[in-house]
Amino acid sequence: MKLRSYKINLDRIGITASTLCAIHCAALPFLITVLPMWGMGFLANEMVEIAMIGVSLILGVWSLSSAYRKQHHRIIPIAILVTGFGCIAFGHFSGIELLEPILIPLGGFTIAAAHYINLKMLKSCPLDHQH
8 A cells, every 4th residue: 555645735734824815805805794694703803814814924924935045946936925924014005095995905916926926936846846
């Protein structure tokens, strides 16, 4: 019997976390009135949003910096990750309420794209690749 090796893929987890964060931020303005009726009012809590952003930040920095140092040595995924978090930060702290529901989901999807690009770069990089 062959044993399979299961490796945690931080990029796939990062794509999922960032996409869920983006969907949460995009849908929340529309669902905020009905969430309490569904027993899901906790999703409108600011701490849930901060936790989602925090998880995305930790996964992104950990995954992309590790891939950069150990494998592909390309800065593009990190630049895209920084752009995504820049969108989220500007959306939160600019004080322009009109931009928040646009920039924060855009930032989440941008972070997911950074993970996706990183994953593709890792797959195209030979295992014995060293610079």
